[in-house]
Amino acid sequence: MDTSTAKAKIFDSIRQSLRASEPFDVVHAEHHTQEDFGAIKPFIFENKVQTFCENLTAIGANCKIFSNLKHARNEVENLIVEKSAKTIAISDSDSVTRIASTINADFIQKASAEELFDCEIGITSAQFGVAETGTLVIESDKEFNRLTSLIPPVHICILEASKLRNNLGEVLAELSKNLSKSVTFITGQSRTSDIELTLALGVHGPKELFVFIVENE
Amino acid sequence: MNHVTAETFDQNAKAALQDSQLKGALNNLTNTFGERRKIAIQSVNNWEGLREKASKIKAETLKNLDKYLEKFTENAEKAGAKIHWAIDGKEANEIILGLIKERNAKNVVKSKSMVSEETHLNAALEKAGIFPVETDLGEWIIQLAEETPSHIVVPAIHKTKKQIADLFVEKVGILPTDDVDKLTQTARNFLREKFQTSEVGISGVNFGIAETGTILILENEGNIRLTTGLPKTHIALMGIEKLLPQLSDLDIFLKLLPRSGTGQRLTTYQSLITGTKRDSEAEGPEELHIVLLDNGRSKMLSHPVTRQSLACIRCGACLNSCPVYQQIGGHAYGSVYPGPIGAVITPQLNGIEKNKQLPFASSLCGACREVCPVKIDIPELLLHLRAKVAEEKPKFLESFAFKLYSKAWAGNKSYELGTKTARFMQKLVAKGEKIGKQTSLMGKLAPPLGNWTEFRDAPTIAEKSFRDIWKEKKVKSKG
Numbered sequence: 001m002d003t004s005t006a007k008a009k010i011f012d013s014i015r016q017s018l019r020a021s022e023p024f025d026v027v028h029a030e031h032h033t034q035e036d037f038g039a040i041k042p043f044i045f046e047n048k049v050q051t052f053c054e055n056l057t058a059i060g061a062n063c064k065i066f067s068n069l070k071h072a073r074n075e076v077e078n079l080i081v082e083k084s085a086k087t088i089a090i091s092d093s094d095s096v097t098r099i100a101s102t103i104n105a106d107f108i109q110k111a112s113a114e115e116l117f118d119c120e121i122g123i124t125s126a127q128f129g130v131a132e133t134g135t136l137v138i139e140s141d142k143e144f145n146r147l148t149s150l151i152p153p154v155h156i157c158i159l160e161a162s163k164l165r166n167n168l169g170e171v172l173a174e175l176s177k178n179l180s181k182s183v184t185f186i187t188g189q190s191r192t193s194d195i196e197l198t199l200a201l202g203v204h205g206p207k208e209l210f211v212f213i214v215e216n217e
Numbered sequence: 218m219n220h221v222t223a224e225t226f227d228q229n230a231k232a233a234l235q236d237s238q239l240k241g242a243l244n245n246l247t248n249t250f251g252e253r254r255k256i257a258i259q260s261v262n263n264w265e266g267l268r269e270k271a272s273k274i275k276a277e278t279l280k281n282l283d284k285y286l287e288k289f290t291e292n293a294e295k296a297g298a299k300i301h302w303a304i305d306g307k308e309a310n311e312i313i314l315g316l317i318k319e320r321n322a323k324n325v326v327k328s329k330s331m332v333s334e335e336t337h338l339n340a341a342l343e344k345a346g347i348f349p350v351e352t353d354l355g356e357w358i359i360q361l362a363e364e365t366p367s368h369i370v371v372p373a374i375h376k377t378k379k380q381i382a383d384l385f386v387e388k389v390g391i392l393p394t395d396d397v398d399k400l401t402q403t404a405r406n407f408l409r410e411k412f413q414t415s416e417v418g419i420s421g422v423n424f425g426i427a428e429t430g431t432i433l434i435l436e437n438e439g440n441i442r443l444t445t446g447l448p449k450t451h452i453a454l455m456g457i458e459k460l461l462p463q464l465s466d467l468d469i470f471l472k473l474l475p476r477s478g479t480g481q482r483l484t485t486y487q488s489l490i491t492g493t494k495r496d497s498e499a500e501g502p503e504e505l506h507i508v509l510l511d512n513g514r515s516k517m518l519s520h521p522v523t524r525q526s527l528a529c530i531r532c533g534a535c536l537n538s539c540p541v542y543q544q545i546g547g548h549a550y551g552s553v554y555p556g557p558i559g560a561v562i563t564p565q566l567n568g569i570e571k572n573k574q575l576p577f578a579s580s581l582c583g584a585c586r587e588v589c590p591v592k593i594d595i596p597e598l599l600l601h602l603r604a605k606v607a608e609e610k611p612k613f614l615e616s617f618a619f620k621l622y623s624k625a626w627a628g629n630k631s632y633e634l635g636t637k638t639a640r641f642m643q644k645l646v647a648k649g650e651k652i653g654k655q656t657s658l659m660g661k662l663a664p665p666l667g668n669w670t671e672f673r674d675a676p677t678i679a680e681k682s683f684r685d686i687w688k689e690k691k692v693k694s695k696g
Contacts (some may be wrong), residue, residue, distance in 0.1 A: 006302040009512045014283045017519035026282075027519035034273070037266035055482075114449055117413060146500040150442050151456065163615035168483075169468040175649075176464040177428055181296070181494050182446070182501055185487040186505045190439040192401060193479075194244075194371055196378050197249055200401035203354055204408070205439025205486070 002123075011208055029194040048131040048164040056134030059188040060201070061209040063134070072158060072212040073099045075112035076123065079210065082103050083154060085120035091145040093157045095127040095214070110144045113151070120153035125149070128174070129159050129213075135187040136211065149186065155206040161215045226574040230298050231551035239375055243546050246374050250537040253480020254588070260482055261472050269456055271469050272592035273435065277530035278427075279518060280462055284458045285427040286509070292430030298505040305657035306336030309321025309510045313338065313419065313452055314345050316506055320450055322347075325396070326408075328436070328444040329420025331355035331369055331531055332456050334511060334553045350411045352440035354404050361388045367547030367555065375546055407438070418444035418502070423530070424470060425507075429491055435474065437485040438516035446475070449500040453490075457509050458527035470530065475589035477532040479608040495666060496569040513566045522601045526562050528591045535585035535595060541578055550575065557585040561598040569605050576602035640678050647677045 026093060045051040053063040066072040069171050076099055080088065089111040090100050100107045100123070108115055116122070124145035128137035138145045138155055165171050168185075190205030201207050235240055258264045272678055303309035316696045317325060325342070327333070327349040339360075342349055344613040355372040359365065361384055366372030378395055385391045385651040391403050420441055432453055434441050445451050461470065475481040488580045517523045536542045536556030547555030550679070552572070553562035562577060564572040576599050585595040625635045646652050653674030669675065 004302075006304050006308060009304055010302055010509075010515060011283055012284075013511065013515035014286075014457075014518060017515055017517075018280065018283070021521060025521050035265075035269060037263055037269050039264045040266045040270065043262070075519070095564070114413070117409065135483060140494075140500060144500060146442075149441060150596065152445070161626055167468075168471060168636065172465050173469055179431065179464070179489075179491050181491055181499070183489040183491075184442065185489075186485065186632040187483045188485050191485055192354045193382055193438050194353070194358070194373055195397050195400055197245060197371070197374075198378070198397040200397050203401050203405055203438045203440075205354070213396055 004028065014072070021103070036147050040147075042167050043132050043186050044166050044170050045089065047128075048166060049053075049161050049215065051131040052134055052164055053213070054134075054213060055132070056188065056209075059134065060155075061134070061188045063213065065213045067214075068216050069095060069098065069158075070084050072100060072214050075212060076101050076156060076158075077130065079154075079156065083120060084150055085154075087119045089116050089119040089122045089148045089152055091124040091143050092147050093143045093145070093158075095125050095160065096123050099123070099158065111148065113147060116151040119152040121154045121156060122148040122150075123156045123158070124149045125158045126163065127163045128171045129172055130166075130168055130185075131164055133187055135185050137175075138186065139175075139180035140162050140182035141178075144147055146182055146184065149184075150205050154208045154210070155189075155203060156210045156212065159211055159213050161213055164213075170172045185186055220594060222577075226549065229551060230545045230578075233545040233549045237366045238350045238377065239546050242374055242377070243543055246368070247393060247537045247543045250533075251369075251692070254477060254534060254537070257476040257480040257482060260662055261476070267336070267472055268592050270591055271473055271590060272528065274297045274469070275459065275591050276464055276524075278462055279458065280528050280581065282457065282460070282515075282518065286457060287423050288427040288637045289430055289460055289506075290509070293425075293432075293507060296430050296451065297495070298507050299428060301506060301509045303508055303512070304337075304502055305511070306644055307341075309336045309454060309508050309512070310338050311340035312508050313454065314342055314347065315387060316452055317342070317347055318345075318448070320416060322450070324411065324415040325349040325417045325419060326352050326415040326448065327356075327445050328410050328420040328421065328434070328441040329356045329372070330402055330419070331553065331673070332421055333419065334366065335512065336454070336510065338454070340627065350408070350415075352408050352411070352444055353438060353626075354401065354440075357404055357408065358384065361600055365548070365553075368536060369531055369535060369556075375509075375548065377661075381564050382469075384569075412443045412447050414521070415448045417450045417452060418446075418448040419452045422453050422459055422497060422507075423474070424467065425455060425460045426464050427460050427473060431464065431489050434490075435484045435486070436488075437472075437479075437481075437642045440633075442537065444487055444490055445490060446501055450506070451490075451500055452506045452508065454508045456514055458514050473530050474530050477588065477590040485624065505563040517565055520601075522594075522597055523565060523637065523680045525593045525598060526558075526565060528593055529562070530591060531558075532590055534588040534590065538583065538584040540580060540582060550578065550665050557595045557599075558577040558593070560601060561595060564602055564605075569602065573606050576606060578674060599620075608610065636682060638676060642652060643677050650677050652677055 056063045088107050090096050090107050090109050126136040127139045127142050142145045189209040190201040190203050193199050193203050303310045351357045358373040367375045412463040422432045423435050438585045475484045495503050517526050534559050539557050542556040552557050552559050553563045560575040564575050579599050581596045583596050654672045
């Protein structure tokens with residue numbers, strides 16, 4: 001297919017249509033006044049950690065706050081025992097590597113897609129957290145976390161409190177400076193209500209999400 | 218309900234009204250989503266301000282669509298994506314089939330995409346021996362049942378849990394169950410195998426960002442992340458109207474879309490994909506192909522009223538709020554896009570002559586306009602399209618009758634003769650002071666005459682006209 005001709009034809013058609021519209025645009029604008037609803041104030045929170053936790057818990061995920069990495073590490077170990085997980089996929093972030101190095105379990109760092117399908121838990125960090133919605137933001141150029149956060153049925157995320165932002169607007173502004181090939185926003189665990197609008201969790205992604213916020217790194 | 222066409226909208230609607238199961242499902246859907254939306258819009262500052270801003274951004278983007286398309290494709294290519302252009306659905310399907318064949322791919326997974334429904338991509342691929350597997354739960358159910366979606370957000374809303382369970386027993390071989398969790402896990406297990414073996418993943422696109430060449434896709438299930446993250450080749454099919462100027466615009470649109478669609482503050486996942494990976498060690502596909510589809514969209518730019526149609530972000534709020542959709546569901550529209558937005562988009566995409574009934578499938582109550590997150594004036598569009606239908610050449614008999622009518626009414630003599638004749642003739646069809654279906658012979662008359670009183674009675678012409686009475690009085694007073 002000669003896609004360059006298609007491109008030229010589409011651009012011709014667009015420009016022709018926009019020109020044809022000009023006289024109508026004037027009349028239309030006269031009959032449609034625009035209303036002014038004032039400024040859209042972004043949400044700013046006094047305690048981002050608390051707000052993040054509340055919003056994430058409200059949609060059925062788990063969120064716990066720890067004063068340091070060691071306490072978070074203990075909770076990770078408890079979860080591994082509780083889930084009797086045999087194989088655990090981990091990302092290459094600093095905090096995750098440090099936690100894994102002190103726990104005796106079968107970890108695979110930077111697991112391949114094939115390996116990930118056999119892992120019971122995936123552990124990653126996140127590049128940002130959004131307090132307003134309880135959202136994790138992961139960037140593929142910063143951490144090997146794209147599929148580790150998705151394929152295993154349990155996802156544990158170690159989130160440093162300093163990564164928390166008030167709202168998505170703040171995150172988008174920071175992201176646009178150097179955009180990763182893949183950026184994913186994660187709010188809660190995989191869900192569907194495609195059957196009679198009944199909520200079911202873990203349809204394709206994790207059924208359980210644990211976010212451990214570490215206040216002092 | 219599968220092979221309906223818009224020409225049979227009246228019959229489809231009547232059939233849907235008789236379907237009590239469908240009625241229950243639609244009630245549940247429209248009430249639930251309507252209520253959730255109402256609650257969700259309370260969780261932002263200045264909802265109306267957001268709608269106004271979104272509407273302005275879209276209007277500006279569409280008015281400069283050529284410039285933004287150039288910018289978007291330039292930046293996407295810079296990031297490593299390959300851009301393809303398709304004038305119509307057939308071309309888009311050929312491009313995608315070509316890409317699959319070049320890669321010798323046998324297995325293809327697909328995530329929910331309304332635009333691929335518009336081009337009938339699956340049918341085109343199947344003809345060539347490629348059987349793409351739908352991975353969104355609702356779409357997978359529809360694919361197994363060999364049906365079409367009835368809602369743009371929840372495609373299988375017309376099916377009951379029992380019907381879905383029976384379908385899985387028959388097609389996937391599970392044991393009978395009425396547990397939604399078990400049915401969901403069936404999909405997970407079956408589709409995981411497909412994800413692992415597929416060489417190509419096909420997705421739609423919710424937004425394209427001109428400033429960065431990014432495509433953004435929203436979802437709740439995670440199948441889009443798998444479709445766009447696992448196979449070596451990712452093909453994204455998008456309409457040329459999907460653009461937003463800059464990344465920061467997402468702040469507004471990501472507040473509006475989930476709240477309007479499912480009543481969520483944010484859907485579970487948003488994937489922002491910018492080109493391809495630069496390092497072979499990294500995760501994700503090696504290739505990204507973006508197929509940009511026109512298929513009649515550029516023509517909609519030619520008038521400010523029709524141009525609005527291209528601002529649609531496919532949230533489905535107008536379907537949920539529409540008293541017509543609430544009664545008849547999506548299939549009755551006989552088109553890929555149902556509900557109020559479908560009634561305005563379909564005639565523009567597929568030709569108004571083939572979809573004359575759709576602009577009339579509305580009571581013009583304006584509920585759709587109230588909920589639309591980008592402030593599309595759907596009633597204005599419906600009226601615009603109704604005018605287009607009316608501009609078409611009228612039927613011979615009708616136009617002959619109206620010519621006769623205008624001639625007769627133009628002269629004094631002929632007017633009087635006309636009313637006298639009518640006064641005499643109406644005795645044949647009237648009962649009391651009404652001419653109507655229930656009351657007389659009129660109902661038994663064949664169309665087109667019978668059509669005039671099919672739904673309402675016409676009053677009879679008075680025994681004596683005002684002019685006659687005036688004349689009589691004058692004569693009397695003189696005498």
